[in-house]
Every structure is written in structure tokens, then in C-alpha cells.
Amino acid sequence: MKLKLIYAAMALTMGAASLKAQQVPAYLDQKQPIEVRVKDALSRMTLEEKVKLCSAQSKFSSHGVPRLGIPEIWMSDGPHGVREEILWDSWGNAEWTNDSCTAFPALTCLAATWNPKMSAIYGKAVGEEARYRRKDVLLGPGVNIYRTPLNGRNFEYMGEDPYLASIMVVPYVKGVQSNGVSACVKHYALNNQEVWRGNIDVELSDRALNEIYLPAFKAAIVDGGSWSIMGSYNKVRGEHACHNDLLLNKILKGEWKFDGCVITDWGGAHDTKEAVLNGLDIEMGSYTNGLSSGKKFAYDDYYLASAYLKGLKDGTYPMSTIEDKASRILRLIFRTAMNSDRPWGSFTNEEHYTVARTVAQEGIVLLKNEADKKKGAVLPLDASKYRSILVVGENATRRLTEGGGSSVLKVKKEVSPLAGLQAKFGDKIKYTMGYASGKPVYDREMKPGFDTDSLRKEAVKQAAEVDLIIFVGGLNKNNFQDCENADRKSLALPFGQNELINDMLKVNKNIVMVLLSGNAVEMPWIKSIPSILQAWYPGSESGNAIADVLTGEVNPSGKLPFSFPVKLTDNAAHSFGTISYPGDGVKEVYKEDILVGYRWHDTKKIPALFPFGHGLSYTQFKYGKAVADKKTISGSEELTITIPVKNVGKVKGKEVVQLYIGDEKCSVLRPVKELKSFQKIELAPGEEQTVSFKIGQDALKFFSETAHNWLAEPGAFKVYIGSSSTDIRSTVDFVLN
Known part of the structure; x- marks a missing residue:
């Protein structure tokens, strides 16, 4: 029915004679592969219509193509619930009476469940609320790493460990997108503080970038299949993250093969040339009060609006850039706003309160x-x-x-x-x-x-x-x-x-x-x-x-998804003076490198007040001896490790069995141990369960800055299994040949 209505509308706007009664354009035919639909739509669009797709038309929406019946994209904050309606052209509240949402727990709480099943039901439920409110893009989840306990937005993120955040973000993204609503993973990347967030230039090693700060984003894109991603405000190695050649072109769209949309954080674009060439697709909120402030601040003065169109027409920018951007935006529209198979969603019901x-x-x-x-x-x-x-x-x-x-x-x-x-x-x-x-x-x-x-x-x-x-x-x-x-x-x-x-x-x-x-x-x-x-x-x-x-x-x-330090200077980011946090107002250097959170506390032997992974129960769990099925592995072999865990208390309870791995001798600095797997189990009083883990060579690798690749050096490794990063109950030694 929806397809027929769109087709009828096109017949009115384009002229019935131009449309054959039995021939639906390919871009409207949802039975066609999405790339066929994208190619067909592009062939029908003018250059002006393609450029229009790349910038906002209101505070929370971007342009569609009305002539072709292609709708605009509607976006909403945020990761914990769907924000109330905002006025078209200002940050004032629209004062609707039917936009009061369900508030789901903040993402630190979700991460603290250490339970991917919780992440899945959470993502599905918040996606249902977004869909019911007719949103196409939900601006979340956030997966920036907890580097300092002073960061004002840590409550929106999933903790200090890249592995935990990676495991937890994937079901959230899939749950949201099961409703035909795009997750928009944020803030890519290195938005680890709010002070000077709009201009601070982050300097860090390739190891820290790849081992600590990128894995959760990669998981959301590669494993979760997120359809959009939001750039962050800060600079990374001299370029703003919203149009950063390294982050967007080389890593996101190059190494990770991302086929979706890069959306700015609101006001995160700063230059037309960089925005055109360095991977930005949709520009939002560039400090305009919209049409009410006149030509000077109108939406067509965005960096990816009239200036971009002029540059395309005079040859300053190659046409391939707009073909790529428009393709990505159309893909997003076809997956969301023009997906007639998506469910209707639901809002503030008992099921969501239960979640x-x-x-x-x-x-x-x-x-x-x-x-x-x-x-x-x-x-x-x-x-x-x-x-x-x-x-x-x-x-x-x-x-x-x-x-x-x-x-x-x-x-x-x-x-x-x-x-x-x-x-x-x-x-x-x-x-x-x-x-x-x-x-x-x-x-x-x-x-x-x-x-x-x-x-x-x-x-x-x-x-x-x-x-x-x-x-x-x-x-x-x-x-x-x-x-x-x-x-x-x-x-x-x-x-x-x-x-x-x-x-x-x-x-x-x-x-x-x-x-x-x-x-x-x-x-x-x-x-x-x-x-x-x-x-x-x-x-x-x-x-x-x-x-x-x-x-x-x-x-x-x-x-705990992050460590509680005894005092601020026990935290790695605060151990090297102000240049490491918050920077000098222009530049900031991540001098702790890969030693973030428990990696720092372990390696530097600085006890945390409460360690990463810590959490007590009203019952007690007794761990047996961990056993590996072999003493050496090589090539693609996996190591299977088992450990019995028994509830020796008086009430039913859940325990998170955590597995860490340490490289005993390496040519580069490595932490004492790193989280590489975990399982949450539930046991009745007296019940025992054997927990099994499989460890492959990927879990042993570090990012080599000389080879610019992930490597595992042969030698001795140690497996640590416990109830927290410091409460280790059993260890196993093995060798990588």
C-alpha cells in the first residue's frame, strides 16, 4: 500500500505520462537489491538534489528528494531514550503532550551487566520507541573509552575496556536496527573529555588508537552492521574528527569497508574542502539558527551545501565525491525511512518498563x-x-x-x-x-x-x-x-x-x-x-x-566496567601533568599510551579503590582449577580452557567469570593482563557449572607500529580467570609456537 501511494504521488508530480502503469522505478521496488535501487535513484537525481542530501533542513532532520518521493531523514537523541520533540529551527522544546518516553538505564549501567542479552533487549526496546516516534536515526550508542573519571559524558559510554565495550555494543546496534531505525555509533573518535572538546588536538600512538580507542567502534560497524556513525568534535592529529582522512577514509571506509553514513556531531564541521574530501556525508547543526536568521546563517550556507555545489560545478571538487556521499545517504534512507517492512514500534508500555x-x-x-x-x-x-x-x-x-x-x-x-x-x-x-x-x-x-x-x-x-x-x-x-x-x-x-x-x-x-x-x-x-x-x-x-x-x-x-581510583592521580590520564589531561587548550598527549584503566593499575602496581570487573553478591562462588586442553598452540589452533564454578552460598545468584590473558615476554610493552573473554552464569545454591572458553591467536595479538598490523609473538602466555581483574582464582600457562 505504501509503495502504491508513493508511486501515485510521483505520478502527480512528474506527470502520469512519464510513468508506465506497470513499471515501478527500481529505486521504489523493495524486492530489488539495495545497490540497484541506489544506482537507479542516482540516475534520476539532479546535482542540486544530490548535494541537498548532505546537509540539514532543520535541527534534527536532513533533506530528502520530494520530486522523487524520497523522504527526509529524521534523527533523535539519545542512547538512553528518545528525546522530546525540538522546534524545527531552534533548540526550544516543541511542548508536545505525547512525547514522554521510557528512560532506560544509562549505558554505564548496561555495560555493568556484563550481559550481551541485556544489551539486545535494551537495543530492541529503545529502537521500538524511536520507531514509534517516527525517527529514522537514533543518535547512539556511545562507546568512547573511559579514560578519566572527570569526563562529563562517561555515563553515556560503556567503560574503560575495549573488549567489554565491543561485546556489549553489537547486540544494542542489532536490536535498534531490527526496527528499521539506524543506530548512530558515537563519538568517533577520541572524544574522551568535554573540556575544550571542540578544538583539542589529540596525539596518541597507533597502538593506543588501535588497541584501546577503536575496537568498540569497529565491532559496532563490522559485527553490528551499524548504518551510521557520528564524528566527534575534537581534532585527531591536526584534523577535526568529523572530516578526518585517517579516521574516515583510511580506517572506517577503507579498512572496515563501512557502507553507511558519517554524520557530524552538531556543529562538528569546520571546512568545506576537508568535509568534501575527508569522508563526511551529512552535516548537521553548524551553529545556525536556520532560516529565521536570514541568508547569513541559513542552512544552504553549511559547508556541504551551496559552497560544495559551487565547487562541484566549477571543478574544484570531483563529481565522484558527491556520487559517493549521495549513495551512502540513499542507502540509509532505503534501510530506514523507505523500508515499508519495518515494524510500527511501541512506546512507554509495560514491556519497556520491564526491560x-x-x-x-x-x-x-x-x-x-x-x-x-x-x-x-x-x-x-x-x-x-x-x-x-x-x-x-x-x-x-x-x-x-x-x-x-x-x-x-x-x-x-x-x-x-x-x-x-x-x-x-x-x-x-x-x-x-x-x-x-x-x-x-x-x-x-x-x-x-x-x-x-x-x-x-x-x-x-x-x-x-x-x-x-x-x-x-x-x-x-x-x-x-x-x-x-x-x-x-x-x-x-x-x-x-x-x-x-x-x-x-x-x-x-x-x-x-x-x-x-x-x-x-x-x-x-x-x-x-x-x-x-x-x-x-x-x-x-x-x-x-x-x-x-x-x-x-x-x-x-x-x-564495574571501569576502575575506581583511590585518588585522582592514581588514574593514568592524570599521572603525567596537564599536557596529558586536559591538555594546554590546543593539544593533548595521551602519555599513558595503552595503559588505560586496570591496565595501568596492574602494570604500575597502583591498587584501585575498586578494581575493574569488581562486584559482590549475596551468595558466594567457589572456583575450581582451570584446565587447558593443550599446552601449546600454533597457527589457527584454539585453546579450550574449562573451570568449574559452584554456588556455595544459600541463595541463587549470577556470576561473571572473567578471562584475562598476559603475554609473559614481548618485544613491546604489554599490560600484565587484558580481558579477552567472559561469561555470565546463574547458579542455584549448591549448583556447579563448568565454564568453557575458547582462545585463538587473535586474543594474543598486539598492534605492531612497525608492521602496521596485528601480531602475536611466539612465547609464553598466562591465562587468568577470576571474579574481577584483581580477584584471580586460577591461572593456566601455555605457549604459542
């Missing part, structure tokens, strides 16, 4: 649960033990889907931590704010509208009168917190939380800490607080998921 709650439950990490010799572990909470429970903290009631920059969400439902706890414990729950911050504003720091001294005194007073305190703190989406456009100023908790915690500890030491953040924080009070939960930004079902874990209805199984 949000399930992912949050599985991503929450139990950092600490120290048992008292007389009382046992504080968690899980037993309601019968407590007459009164005081919930303290602004984050217990604050909407954490608001703010944060482009990932801001207008939600239909958001269950607060306080509401979730009240549903479990009823009138045993009391609440006091304790601390306060200002409203979430994108580009400045706001003062709280409260007397913070009075809030703290009241919290301390009430803390002395109750059996248990649940402190719900952490960061929020304010500027200089977990927010786009600015980095954090400190590793410490903001808004006087440390002072409040210390004052409460003087009157009541029975405190459970619930941290809501997308970043690591400093914990000067850690020895005094027995139980700490890292709950991330859990989305619409936030409070229910947190309460489920605190009460033991759900056994926590999340594992």
Missing part, C-alpha cells in the same frame, strides 16, 4: 558489604530488623533523567529511590534532604535554593534517632557533574556530601550508601560505611530496581 527495570537490576553493583561479627552483613535488608529507616539525600527524590546535555529525557514515568523504598518498607521510611544542588542547567553552575547548613543539621538530628540510614547520594546531571559540555572539577562528591556523611557517622554508623552516578567518586569515609551500592542512573524504574537489590528480592550481579 528498564531488568537492566537496572542486573547492572547495579554491590561494591562493599562488610559483615559485622555479631549482626552479619547489612545487606540484604530485612524489614523485621528495623523499626525506623531514614532515607537521606537529594538524589532520593531528584529526577536524574533531567539535565546532562543532549541525553536529557522527558519521561512519562520515573520511580524515585524514595518511592521504591516506601513501597517495600511502608511507614518505616522517613526522609530528609540532607544536601541540595541547583537546577540542571546545560551551560552553567546553579546555586541550590535551600539553606544547606539547615539541611545538614536536620539530617544529623534525624540520623541519631533511627535504626538505619540509607544515604542516596552521588552525582547528578548538572553542569560540571555528569553532563555534556563540561568535565567534573574534582573526584570528590559534590554539594557537601562528604561533610554530611562524616557528621552522620558520628551519631549513627549503621549506614547503607547508594551512589547514583556515571563516574567513579572518591570515598574518604569508606572504612566507616559497611555497605555501598553503585546504582548508576537506572532510568524509569530506578527506585524499584534499587529497592529490589537492597532487599534481596534481586541478588546483585553487576560488575
Whole structure:
């Protein structure tokens, strides 16, 4: 039916005589191979129509070809939910009444599940919401590597390890695109900080680029089949990433054979010549207020608009450039907006809330649960033990889907931590704010509208009168917190939380800490607080998921996707002075090279506060001895490693069995060990399962800068299997011939 309607519209605009009744143009025939359709459409388009495809027509849409019935492309932020509608020509909200979405947990929480199945249901659900809202491109997921805990957008990404991010991003991309909505993987590449993001020029080795910062993007493109990718704001080796010859032409479209669209981050284009020649396809948001500001700032003055058309006509730019760009954009349109087989999608339904709650439950990490010799572990909470429970903290009631920059969400439902706890414990729950911050504003720091001294005194007073305190703190989406456009100023908790915690500890030491953040924080009070939960930004079902874990209805199984340093200078990026972070305003040098995250902590013997892969359970898992099926491998042979894991506790639980590999002797610097495989298993009390891993030569390779290729040097290797990067339960030695 849709095809007939488009065909009828063409008959009206082109003249019925020009179309034979039984001959549908190839580009409209979805039975034709997509390349046949692209070639046919190109043959019918004028040069002006081809160039039009390459730039925006509004804040979140780019041109189609109305004469041929080829629709425009509609895009939307963001990776955790579909952003509310924005006005055509400004950043103001359209104030619709039917665009309140489901908020899914932030991607740090998804990564903390260490479960690709969670990634698959997440991607499918957020893709359904985008499809229902008639979006063709969802601007996400983000897979930039967690290099510094000060990065304001770390909450949007999947942690510090390229292997973990690679495994988790692929099902997300496939899930989104199963709805006929393109994932747009971002921000390609090296957008690892927000300070000076628009101009900082990143210098790094080829090894660091290929081993640390590119693998997750490659997985999204090669294994996930992402149809589009977003360039980042920063420069890489002197060229802006949105039109960077190395990143876009040589690697993305050359080595990885990417056939989709490169889309700028909004305002990420800076030069027509570079944009034309260095791989950019669609230019969005180049700091224009659109048609309302007149000719000077109109959309046809974009770098890939009138200036590009003029250059094509006068021979400055080869016609092959526009043929390539238009082909890629048409491919994207045929896969999305002109795909009549895609499902209709769905929006804010119970199924999506269940997905949000399930992912949050599985991503929450139990950092600490120290048992008292007389009382046992504080968690899980037993309601019968407590007459009164005081919930303290602004984050217990604050909407954490608001703010944060482009990932801001207008939600239909958001269950607060306080509401979730009240549903479990009823009138045993009391609440006091304790601390306060200002409203979430994108580009400045706001003062709280409260007397913070009075809030703290009241919290301390009430803390002395109750059996248990649940402190719900952490960061929020304010500027200089977990927010786009600015980095954090400190590793410490903001808004006087440390002072409040210390004052409460003087009157009541029975405190459970619930941290809501997308970043690591400093914990000067850690020895005094027995139980700490890292709950991330859990989305619409936030409070229910947190309460489920605190009460033991759900056994926590999340594992950290990044290391928590004791202090900021323990982090690799902060160990070499300001030239390594945040740079000098012009240039930044990644002096830690490949030693990012746990690779740095291991190799430099600097203990983390909480290591990569760490996460406790309400049960205990006993690992047996790991066994390899051979002592040497060569060529294409695989090494099979098995290890028995048994639940020796009293409740059902999930465990992430992690496999790391270390190269015992190499001609170049290598980390002590690197994550190369993992499995998440579920065991009933007393149940044992033998976990099996297969390791091939690819898992042993490093990127050689001399050969510009991946190599594995013959020699001794060690396999480490454990419950975290530091909690190693068994090792196996083998040799690569």
C-alpha cells in the first residue's frame, strides 16, 4: 500500500505520462537489491538534489528528494531514550503532550551487566520507541573509552575496556536496527573529555588508537552492521574528527569497508574542502539558527551545501565525491525511512518498563558489604530488623533523567529511590534532604535554593534517632557533574556530601550508601560505611530496581566496567601533568599510551579503590582449577580452557567469570593482563557449572607500529580467570609456537 501511494504521488508530480502503469522505478521496488535501487535513484537525481542530501533542513532532520518521493531523514537523541520533540529551527522544546518516553538505564549501567542479552533487549526496546516516534536515526550508542573519571559524558559510554565495550555494543546496534531505525555509533573518535572538546588536538600512538580507542567502534560497524556513525568534535592529529582522512577514509571506509553514513556531531564541521574530501556525508547543526536568521546563517550556507555545489560545478571538487556521499545517504534512507517492512514500534508500555527495570537490576553493583561479627552483613535488608529507616539525600527524590546535555529525557514515568523504598518498607521510611544542588542547567553552575547548613543539621538530628540510614547520594546531571559540555572539577562528591556523611557517622554508623552516578567518586569515609551500592542512573524504574537489590528480592550481579581510583592521580590520564589531561587548550598527549584503566593499575602496581570487573553478591562462588586442553598452540589452533564454578552460598545468584590473558615476554610493552573473554552464569545454591572458553591467536595479538598490523609473538602466555581483574582464582600457562 505504501509503495502504491508513493508511486501515485510521483505520478502527480512528474506527470502520469512519464510513468508506465506497470513499471515501478527500481529505486521504489523493495524486492530489488539495495545497490540497484541506489544506482537507479542516482540516475534520476539532479546535482542540486544530490548535494541537498548532505546537509540539514532543520535541527534534527536532513533533506530528502520530494520530486522523487524520497523522504527526509529524521534523527533523535539519545542512547538512553528518545528525546522530546525540538522546534524545527531552534533548540526550544516543541511542548508536545505525547512525547514522554521510557528512560532506560544509562549505558554505564548496561555495560555493568556484563550481559550481551541485556544489551539486545535494551537495543530492541529503545529502537521500538524511536520507531514509534517516527525517527529514522537514533543518535547512539556511545562507546568512547573511559579514560578519566572527570569526563562529563562517561555515563553515556560503556567503560574503560575495549573488549567489554565491543561485546556489549553489537547486540544494542542489532536490536535498534531490527526496527528499521539506524543506530548512530558515537563519538568517533577520541572524544574522551568535554573540556575544550571542540578544538583539542589529540596525539596518541597507533597502538593506543588501535588497541584501546577503536575496537568498540569497529565491532559496532563490522559485527553490528551499524548504518551510521557520528564524528566527534575534537581534532585527531591536526584534523577535526568529523572530516578526518585517517579516521574516515583510511580506517572506517577503507579498512572496515563501512557502507553507511558519517554524520557530524552538531556543529562538528569546520571546512568545506576537508568535509568534501575527508569522508563526511551529512552535516548537521553548524551553529545556525536556520532560516529565521536570514541568508547569513541559513542552512544552504553549511559547508556541504551551496559552497560544495559551487565547487562541484566549477571543478574544484570531483563529481565522484558527491556520487559517493549521495549513495551512502540513499542507502540509509532505503534501510530506514523507505523500508515499508519495518515494524510500527511501541512506546512507554509495560514491556519497556520491564526491560528498564531488568537492566537496572542486573547492572547495579554491590561494591562493599562488610559483615559485622555479631549482626552479619547489612545487606540484604530485612524489614523485621528495623523499626525506623531514614532515607537521606537529594538524589532520593531528584529526577536524574533531567539535565546532562543532549541525553536529557522527558519521561512519562520515573520511580524515585524514595518511592521504591516506601513501597517495600511502608511507614518505616522517613526522609530528609540532607544536601541540595541547583537546577540542571546545560551551560552553567546553579546555586541550590535551600539553606544547606539547615539541611545538614536536620539530617544529623534525624540520623541519631533511627535504626538505619540509607544515604542516596552521588552525582547528578548538572553542569560540571555528569553532563555534556563540561568535565567534573574534582573526584570528590559534590554539594557537601562528604561533610554530611562524616557528621552522620558520628551519631549513627549503621549506614547503607547508594551512589547514583556515571563516574567513579572518591570515598574518604569508606572504612566507616559497611555497605555501598553503585546504582548508576537506572532510568524509569530506578527506585524499584534499587529497592529490589537492597532487599534481596534481586541478588546483585553487576560488575564495574571501569576502575575506581583511590585518588585522582592514581588514574593514568592524570599521572603525567596537564599536557596529558586536559591538555594546554590546543593539544593533548595521551602519555599513558595503552595503559588505560586496570591496565595501568596492574602494570604500575597502583591498587584501585575498586578494581575493574569488581562486584559482590549475596551468595558466594567457589572456583575450581582451570584446565587447558593443550599446552601449546600454533597457527589457527584454539585453546579450550574449562573451570568449574559452584554456588556455595544459600541463595541463587549470577556470576561473571572473567578471562584475562598476559603475554609473559614481548618485544613491546604489554599490560600484565587484558580481558579477552567472559561469561555470565546463574547458579542455584549448591549448583556447579563448568565454564568453557575458547582462545585463538587473535586474543594474543598486539598492534605492531612497525608492521602496521596485528601480531602475536611466539612465547609464553598466562591465562587468568577470576571474579574481577584483581580477584584471580586460577591461572593456566601455555605457549604459542
